[in-house]
Amino acid sequence: SELSEIHSALKEIEELESDNAGAEAPKNLAGAIKVQVDRVIRAYRTLLGMSGHAQEVLEVGENPDEEWKNVWLLLRRDLQKSMPRGSELEKAWHEAFNVDAEVAFEAALEVRDLAALMLVGVRYPFAPAALRATKASADLAFAEGQRALAAKGYSALMALEPFQSVSRQDLALAAIKGYLCTRELGWRKAEGEFKSWIDANPAAAVLWGEERKPIGALLLDFEKAIPSFDTLELQLGESLVSMxxxxxxxxxxxAEPKNLExxxxxxxxxxxxxxxxxxxxxxxxxxxxxxxxxxxxxxxxxxxxxxxxxxxxxxxxxxxxxxxxxxxxxxxxxxxxxxxxxxxxxxxxxxxxxxxxxxxxxxxxxxxxxxxxxxxxxxxxxxxxxxxxxxxxxxxxxxxxxxxxxxxxxxxxxxxxxxxxxxxxxxxxxxxxxxxxxxxxxxxxxxxxxxxxxxxxxxxxxxxxxxxxxxxxxxxxxxxxxxxxxxxxxxxxxxxxxxxxxxxxxxxxxxxxxxxxxxxxxxxxxxxxxxxxxxxxxxxxxxxxxxxxxxxxxxxxxxxxxxxxxxxxxxxxxxxxxxxxxxxxxxxxxxx
Incomplete structure (x- = not known):
């Protein structure tokens, strides 16, 4: 029944988009779409509870933001399929949520509330304010030396790229700063994801200090200077010892050792x-x-x-x-x-x-x-x-x-x-x-x-x-x-x-x-x-x-x-x- 509810809501969204294609969208279209999206969220939460993943979703408390936080993380991939960039559905979404996102972003930025800035990006992933909030939260955490939060912020910023037009400059900065943080933290998997983007775009230039440098060159500098938590394997006779x-x-x-005997x-x-x-x-x-x-x-x-x-x-x-x-x-x-x-x-x-x-x-x-x-x-x-x-x-x-x-x-x-x-x-x-x-x-x-x-x-x-x-x-x-x-x-x-x-x-x-x-x-x-x-x-x-x-x-x-x-x-x-x-x-x- 919950799967049917999700299917019905998504079908209703498609019909709303189809019925209003090529014509001026009615004023109540955004509200109608929001009603259907709420149906999806409620059904999705029920499914998670039944499938043993209830712990992955926060309990609904007095703060309504909690209801959205983890649900959006789980729904992003599904919603992307039904909300192509530039579609009428995306326009309707922006009309419904842009104002709320802007208000939440400005309020969080004024007091430099790191948690609130991060939440704007999670709750409103399609709103333009989400991009600015995610970037601001990551940069704030990076400046304060909170490497773990900064790494998560830059990862979230790069994850927004399929939903929004993230500039190449912002992506390059997110990649190199995220790489810096994850390498210092020893998060090998996340470090590899940032490094893959850098390897694919080595000529992308960023302003680092007072000098503009390609991120590929910065990567080489950082690999020489930043500690690595790798494991060294030595061949001792017939035994392989991990040190x-x-x-x-x-x-x-x-640095990683080279040319070991x-x-x-x-x-x-x-x-x-x-x-x-x-x-x-x-x-x-x-x-x-x-x-x-x-x-x-x-x-x-x-x-x-x-x-x-x-x-x-x-x-x-x-x-x-x-x-x-x-x-x-x-x-x-x-x-x-x-x-x-x-x-x-x-x-x-x-x-x-x-x-x-x-x-x-x-x-x-x-x-x-x-x-x-x-x-x-x-x-x-x-x-x-x-x-x-x-x-x-x-x-x-x-x-x-x-x-x-x-x-x-x-x-x-x-x-x-x-x-x-x-x-x-x-x-x-x-x-x-x-x-x-x-x-x-x-x-x-x-x-x-x-x-x-x-x-x-x-x-x-x-x-x-x-x-x-x-x-x-x-x-x-x-x-x-x-x-x-x-x-x-x-x-x-x-x-x-x-x-x-x-x-x-x-x-x-x-x-x-x-x-x-x-x-x-x-x-x-x-x-x-x-x-x-x-x-x-x-x-x-x-x-x-x-x-x-x-x-x-x-x-x-x-x-x-x-x-x-x-x-x-x-x-x-x-x-x-x-x-x-x-x-x-x-x-x-x-x-x-």
């Missing part, structure tokens, strides 16, 4: 600690631990951070770039101690020719060695050293440290008059980081009167802090022997659409809006404390360092989801990236 050309710290490669290096030799780590909690028993690592892959090198040292290897040969690695200068009486968790994983990032990594600031026996007191027939420590890591900027060519930030165990006398931000960061221990739009976003902790977790924005050229946001604070837990049991520790951050997402080791996931420097939301998941014990050293594992970065994806409705799989939980959990609400979770225990 992601991006690190879990969020650092994509600068078929036989790559068999392994990387990472020495790990140069000296045994002394465990004071185990009566000075010597231990040697080598933590797992997450490599940072670039087109020419592989970077590995063990926490104590930063290593660089030539990508093709596996040869060391900096000998025994890069370390912070150690005092003569320096010593190491066993990490609370041998699974601690640290990363490195790259910005231009600079490698950024958190490195251990060596402890000094004269100032940092724990002092034991005999009690109840054993030793009790009132103080136990917690290693701190400074963030360092290393010249990739030479391995020289160009700047150092934080990692101090105490303030120096000459730092007493520094601003509060600089004093706090001086004693901050850094863990994970990412680089976005020429800014380092590093996560670190302080442990003075309480344990605090901070997000710090840093200028990579000079290593100077720009601003800092407190993400969480609480009492630092210690056991009866004085050993630190649990501090706030960050996982590996990811950034999307101007928001940084990170999980901690305390069952919390957080979102920070970079532009406003504020925490958008904090959400919790069920955390299972999993301590490990070494005689007198009992502590909670810093498990989230080994989790890798959270995953960002979209559901069928287009909602952005943040998916985390923490090893201190029985569940894989999906959060709404905008609100932090739990959308779903799947138990992992006893599952394959």
């Amino acid at each position: 992601p050309m991006a690190t879990l710290a969020g650092q994509p490669s600068k 078929t036989q790559a290096w068999p392994s990387l030799k990472i020495k790990g600690p140069l000296s045994p780590r002394t465990s004071y909690a185990m009566k000075n028993l010597l231990e040697v631990e080598v933590s797992p690592v997450i490599p940072t892959v670039t087109p020419t090198s592989i970077l590995v951070n063990t926490g104590e040292a930063l290593y660089g290897f030539d990508f093709l040969s596996g040869k060391s770039l900096w000998g025994d690695g890069v370390r912070l200068e150690a005092p003569r009486d320096a010593f190491h101690y066993s990490e609370q968790d041998p699974n601690l994983i640290l990363t490195a990032a790259r910005w231009q020719d600079l490698v950024i990594a958190p490195l251990e600031n060596p402890l000094s026996k004269s100032t940092d060695a724990p002092k034991a007191k005999s009690s109840f027939g054993g030793s009790v420590f009132s103080h136990f050293p917690v290693v701190r890591r400074a963030l360092v900027g290393v010249d990739q060519a030479s391995g020289n440290i160009l700047w150092t930030l934080g990692g101090q165990y105490r303030l120096r006398s000459d730092q007493a008059s520094l601003p509060d931000l600089e004093k706090r960061i001086a004693v901050t221990s850094f863990f994970t980081l990412t680089v976005v739009d020429d800014v380092i976003y590093a996560l670190g902790t302080t442990r003075e009167n309480e344990s605090q977790l901070h997000l710090v924005a840093i200028d990579p050229a000079q290593g100077k802090p720009m601003w800092s946001v407190l993400l969480g604070a609480g009492q630092g837990e210690s056991n009866m022997f004085g050993n630190p049991m649990r501090d706030a520790m960050p996982g590996i951050p990811v950034v999307a659409e101007g928001v940084l997402y990170v999980q901690s080791n305390l069952g919390a996931v957080m979102a920070v809006e970079i532009a406003s420097q504020r925490v958008l939301w904090v959400s919790r998941y069920e955390a299972l404390p999993r301590p490990f014990t070494r005689i007198r050293s009992t502590a909670y594992r810093k498990v989230t360092h080994a989790n890798g970065a959270p995953i960002l994806t979209r559901d069928k409705k287009g909602n952005l989801l943040l998916i985390v799989a923490p090893t201190d939980s029985r569940f894989i959990t999906a959060f709404d990236a905008e609100s932090g609400e739990v959308r779903w979770r799947t138990q992992t225990e006893n599952a394959q």
Whole structure:
């Protein structure tokens, strides 16, 4: 019955057009056509619900625009067949909806309402105002750095071309800007669609900056400069190994590798600690631990951070770039101690020719060695050293440290008059980081009167802090022997659409809006404390360092989801990236 309703309405539209062909259209023709189109929409919505696609159509709310939004996306292709350009039907459509479209466009443009501008293009695809609204919304999102919305806007602009006469200049700009956005976002399919148009029209010229250039030449420039998220396949003996050309710290490669050798290096030799780590909690028993690592892959090198040292290897040969690695200068009486968790994983990032990594600031026996007191027939420590890591900027060519930030165990006398931000960061221990739009976003902790977790924005050229946001604070837990049991520790951050997402080791996931420097939301998941014990050293594992970065994806409705799989939980959990609400979770225990 619904199919018959659609057929009947479309037939009625054809008859209206046929009856009024070659004559002056009556005043009520536009209204009559709108009535038939509304019949199609109502029937189409019913069909979608019956066929299991109800979730693809928004519920009808108080805002009438919601009724049209997704319906038009689904109907465009069908309506195109019954509304050829230049036909009487198209003229009638314009007469019926042009005024409403112009009013909606002007109102949205006046207040620069991005969502309202996008809706004009969706609701009135045949009106001239839709073209201007779609272009304005895409350009506004592009100017504000909202790459995802800009990409969708330029895609919608190019999709309007079958319905309207989009100028070649607008199409060329939409193609090159859309390509820029999708390449930065790693949207390979959408990037390919924009690139196909550019490849077919390489001579189309656009005004880029102060110079007019063919988009084909611009494309070549962008391919050299913009990161690619491709996967590199290496032939290792008889096995084909896929290696992601991006690190879990969020650092994509600068360009796709060329002329790779078929036989790559068999392994990387990472020495790990140069000296045994002394465990004071185990009566000075010597231990040697080598933590797992997450490599940072670039087109020419592989970077590995063990926490104590930063290593660089030539990508093709596996040869060391900096000998025994890069370390912070150690005092003569320096010593190491066993990490609370041998699974601690640290990363490195790259910005231009600079490698950024958190490195251990060596402890000094004269100032940092724990002092034991005999009690109840054993030793009790009132103080136990917690290693701190400074963030360092290393010249990739030479391995020289160009700047150092934080990692101090105490303030120096000459730092007493520094601003509060600089004093706090001086004693901050850094863990994970990412680089976005020429800014380092590093996560670190302080442990003075309480344990605090901070997000710090840093200028990579000079290593100077720009601003800092407190993400969480609480009492630092210690056991009866004085050993630190649990501090706030960050996982590996990811950034999307101007928001940084990170999980901690305390069952919390957080979102920070970079532009406003504020925490958008904090959400919790069920955390299972999993301590490990070494005689007198009992502590909670810093498990989230080994989790890798959270995953960002979209559901069928287009909602952005943040998916985390923490090893201190029985569940894989999906959060709404905008609100932090739990959308779903799947138990992992006893599952394959």
